[in-house]
Amino acid sequence: MIEFESVRKEYANGTVAVQELSLSVQPGTITVLVGPSGCGKTTLLRMVNRMIDPSSGVVRVDGADVRDSDPAQLRRGIGYVIQQAGLFPHRTVLDNVATVPLLFGWSKTKARSRASELLELVGLPADLGQRYPVQLSGGQQQRVGVARALAADPPVLLMDEPFSAVDPIVREGLQDELLRLQDELDKTVLFVTHDIDEAVKLGEKVAVLRQGGHLAQYAAPDDLLAEPADDFVTSFVGRDRGYRRLSFVESDEVRVEAVDTVRLGDSPPTARQSWTLVLDANDRPRGWLRQETTVDGPVAETDLMAGGSLHRRGGPLRGALDAVLSAPSGLGVVVDDDGHHLGVVTAREVFDLIEHRRAVAHESSTP
Numbered sequence: 001m002i003e004f005e006s007v008r009k010e011y012a013n014g015t016v017a018v019q020e021l022s023l024s025v026q027p028g029t030i031t032v033l034v035g036p037s038g039c040g041k042t043t044l045l046r047m048v049n050r051m052i053d054p055s056s057g058v059v060r061v062d063g064a065d066v067r068d069s070d071p072a073q074l075r076r077g078i079g080y081v082i083q084q085a086g087l088f089p090h091r092t093v094l095d096n097v098a099t100v101p102l103l104f105g106w107s108k109t110k111a112r113s114r115a116s117e118l119l120e121l122v123g124l125p126a127d128l129g130q131r132y133p134v135q136l137s138g139g140q141q142q143r144v145g146v147a148r149a150l151a152a153d154p155p156v157l158l159m160d161e162p163f164s165a166v167d168p169i170v171r172e173g174l175q176d177e178l179l180r181l182q183d184e185l186d187k188t189v190l191f192v193t194h195d196i197d198e199a200v201k202l203g204e205k206v207a208v209l210r211q212g213g214h215l216a217q218y219a220a221p222d223d224l225l226a227e228p229a230d231d232f233v234t235s236f237v238g239r240d241r242g243y244r245r246l247s248f249v250e251s252d253e254v255r256v257e258a259v260d261t262v263r264l265g266d267s268p269p270t271a272r273q274s275w276t277l278v279l280d281a282n283d284r285p286r287g288w289l290r291q292e293t294t295v296d297g298p299v300a301e302t303d304l305m306a307g308g309s310l311h312r313r314g315g316p317l318r319g320a321l322d323a324v325l326s327a328p329s330g331l332g333v334v335v336d337d338d339g340h341h342l343g344v345v346t347a348r349e350v351f352d353l354i355e356h357r358r359a360v361a362h363e364s365s366t367p
């Protein structure tokens with residue numbers, strides 16, 4: 001869908017931003033360009049919609065050389081989202097999103113109704129449509145930016161550091177939202193970031209660029225973390241790459257064990273284990289009760305130690321290990337999709353599974 005063939009960009013001042021780079025982006029996937037500041041990510045991205053033309057080489061969208069298309073026409077099929085959303089400050093949110101359909105000659109009513117649908121699609125309440133961008137939080141503005149880019153239903157989306165101006169929690173929410181949207185929409189997304197965590201979370205393929213616009217490695221996230229191509233990629237993907245790789249390991253085989261539980265408001269069992277898991281009336285974990293804690297009567301919130309993160313059954317093994325490491329009991333709490341308690345996993349179980357996987361992988365790679 002998007003191809004770069006021996007693309008080179010030298011700016012008028014002699015800076016070579018992209019160096020003889022070839023790359024194919026698969027249709028219907030999120031591909032991430034990642035690398036340190038100044039390595040040519042934005043330059044590469046902007047060559048797709050002809051905001052920048054290459055000095056040599058060819059950029060193709062859907063098999064056609066972009067230089068053969070009229071830039072305005074080309075951009076109708078390519079949504080563009082930038083940092084801090086770039087919304088028009090004097091137009092309401094709804095009119096910001098309706099801008100492109102209006103340019104296409106849609107009636108005001110039709111364009112606004114499409115804009116409302118899009119606001120809902122990106123998870124914003126309809127009444128925000130009447131506000132001005134300045135009256136929204138950074139995260140909300142980014143969502144409007146995404147809605148606006150989707151307005152013409154373009155098959156291709158270019159996203160240039162779209163989430164880097166918001167705090168880490170909001171950012172994680174926006175990333176999850178993009179993955180959910182992509183499940184639904186199947187766009188061809190080219191996404192620029194300098195954050196390797198964001199890259200491996202979002203990308204089906206990740207292109208690591210290094211200074212001077214060289215392509216250092218182009219691989220699926222798991223392969224990137226498992227086998228960085230050289231010292232630059234190794235240092236760029238970071239020291240804890242072994243741990244982060246667990247994000248791509250399924251936990252289906254992990255054994256979930258039973259643990260003693262008590263409901264908030266009930267009396268604890270008389271013979272208590274070292275740790276008892278406390279649940280609410282809907283079987284959702286609320287915290288841990290230590291054996292040493294004296295409880296007179298029913299268990300109350302004040303008797304509890306805060307629980308750790310919860311591991312959703314079937315989620316990546318990283319979540320299981322994090323649940324173990326963050327729980328005061330050293331037991332990772334496992335829940336179903338609705339947050340109901342299912343049992344616990346131990347660190348030993350997680351490590352045994354990692355060891356087992358390694359042995360299986362080794363066997364299958366040994367002739």
Ligand SMILES: Nc1ncnc2c1ncn2[C@@H]1O[C@H](COP(=O)(O)OP(=O)(O)OP(=O)(O)O)[C@@H](O)[C@H]1O
Pocket residue numbers: 011012013015016017035036037038039040041042043044194
């Ligand atoms: N119009 C321009 N004229 C001259 N040099 C430019 C121009 N635009 C970018 N550059 C230079 O080209 C190189 C690549 O820039 P680019 O913006 O593509 O990098 P980037 O990887 O997106 O960086 P960042 O993460 O900081 O946004 C940099 O050295 C930059 O200074």
